[in-house]
Amino acid sequence: MQPRFVIVPAVPMETDVFRVGLRFYAATTSTGFDIYDNQEKIRLKRGFPSRSVGASACAKMNAESRNPEELFPLPRTD
Template sequence: MQPRFVIVPAVPIEQESFRAGTRFYATTVSGGFDIYDNQEKMRLKPSYQGKEEAMAHCARMNAEDSSSPVNCPAYLMQT
């Protein structure tokens, strides 16, 4: 079963843009890492700069979530 919270790369942040001829180019920097909630289908804030920090917070959130009751039909529950 897939965990509820997973780590995903954050959206890159545009630092500056410049024009070369008729095209515009943007330089970007990594936005770090976000935690994605598979149940709510959304990214959670804040973003984390380091992957280790994001992994630690994600593991803590998954541990807290697994202690709560599972809301699913009885035929899907393991016996």
């Protein structure tokens, strides 16, 4: 079981696209960290620069939620 809000890596952004033969390659950069809401199943795009900053905001959101002791099952990976 896991808490309602968890910290996740942000979706990488493409910076350069180049071609080698028939294939295209994209260079990506990390844009920080976001918060995922396990109850609503949505990603809250906040763009925290570091995991520690995001983790503190995540802990605050979990403490302020309606039922902070409520846990959610881990997602299945079948």
